[in-house]
Amino acid sequence: MKRLLAIIIDGLLGASVGALIERVIVPALLDTSGAADTSYALLASGLGAAIYIIAGLAAKSSIGGVSLGIDTPEGRSLRTVSHLGWLTLSVFIVGGWIITAISPIEFFSGDGLAGAGRIFQALITPEFDIIGEAVSAMIVTIFTAFMATVVAVPISFLLSFPAARNVMSETPLTKTIYVILRVILNIMRSMEPIIWAIIFSVWVGIGPFAGMLALVVHTVASLTKQYSEQIEDVNSGPIEAISATGASRIQVLWFAIVPQCVIPFLSFTIYRWDINVRMATIIGFVGGGGIGTLLTQYQGVAKYNEVGTLVILITAVVWILDVVSARVREALR
């Protein structure tokens, strides 16, 4: 089974290397914009995959096998694996350089440097006339994050018990609920808050409410995971002891599990609020309201002195919150 997976990894690596050479590196060298015929790309991928797989089978060890820990190559086979590894890395770096359009010429060009100079100049000579507007937008952002955390905490708290393996291990039904809940939470967490913000800004209109809802979704997903992992980590002794008194299921949760989790829960929650303030800023860029929205407005009309004010304010608030939340979490331990 693992061998099959190793062969698939080798095949994918070989195919990527073949495709990168044919689609990206060769056209760049020949200064053409890539052959239109996709059959060449397929041919190159197939060839790459075949070479990697056959080399792996011939050497009795391969990159895929090593990365899964089932191969420990020596001598000749080690040389084969390491040659293929270096080849892969080089092709990826060269291909990646071309794809991301890295251009030292533009980075160091006179025009470019002058532009950068203007922006930095503007940023370090901030326009403090807008400070009132900036502070009130910052307050909107901080409270967007705060309210998102406040709304998310009770939801996460209730969800964290059915999302904890040790609470749900009793019957097949509870195990199924646990697995389904975990999958949903993982999907919710994989979707960036910025995507949720786009969805909610269409749903409830652009503004702090959309930003808050986006943060609530992401916060629920993250906090539930952290809370439930904490629940899975509790000492089972008190659970036994409270069960032995004839306590009901809910009583066992409340008296044996919750007291062991309160402090870590608080600590996670404060940290999450801290993260949410940063996220609320970013979410503002796509219509979540607050200082992020203000920043995009001034940036859109190239008022970089005003942007400078906002950047300084954001940096200061994030830094202060970071220090404060770290201190509080330290004290809670």
Next chain:
Amino acid sequence: MQPLLSVRNLTLTYPNGYQALKGISFDVMPGEFLVIIGLSGSGKSTLLRCLNRLLEPTTGSITFNDRDITHIQGEALREHRARIGMIFQHFNLIPRHSVIKNVLYGALGATPTLNAMLGRFSDDAQRRAQEALQVVGIPEKAEIRADSLSGGQQQRVAIARALMQQPQLLLADEPVASLDPSTSHSVMSYLERINKEMNTTVICNLHFLSLVRQYATRVIALKNGEMVFQGSPHDITDEWFATIYGEDAVEVEIR
């Protein structure tokens, strides 16, 4: 006299296939101080947890007060557990809560869920919690956090919690295994008092034979999930000792 507890052909196989108990049978009379001995892994703890049904046996039966409790569930199971007190090697108190709260948790089985969550225990329960702390000799520690007490004191709080249940039967799983020798005797003497003065039947898992000889009225020995000895503590001869603990074992005294 009717036995308080009857165990018949009890087996328990864990989900991973490990057979912890292989057909155990014995009776316990009211008022006994029964001690179960055996090596770690011999099935002592599993057996004790079957009696108050923290674990469900695979086959066989357990009768308590003439009632078959082998496979009861739900409300009946909680009532059964509430009648049996239990103390543990690691005390299993709720660390951040006060001593008196920990004792009150012994009344959870008799308190409606919502009332308990709001911290509303009956006046009777409050009074009995104070009394239970008197019994174990630490009434002045009532408002102190449980995790600030010494091991011996924590075990006494655990005993007080068990007393809150007004149990017919008290189970003690290695109650002195994490205590020093002098504290061990203090904790054992509290169990003895509860056994003699309150007429509560005690079933206790122990490691040290010297303690067994001093406190037990009867002894059961387990080895690899089977019962290999049953009798008076004074009948444990050197041959029995070698059978129970293995040929190389040397008896350690605790005074």
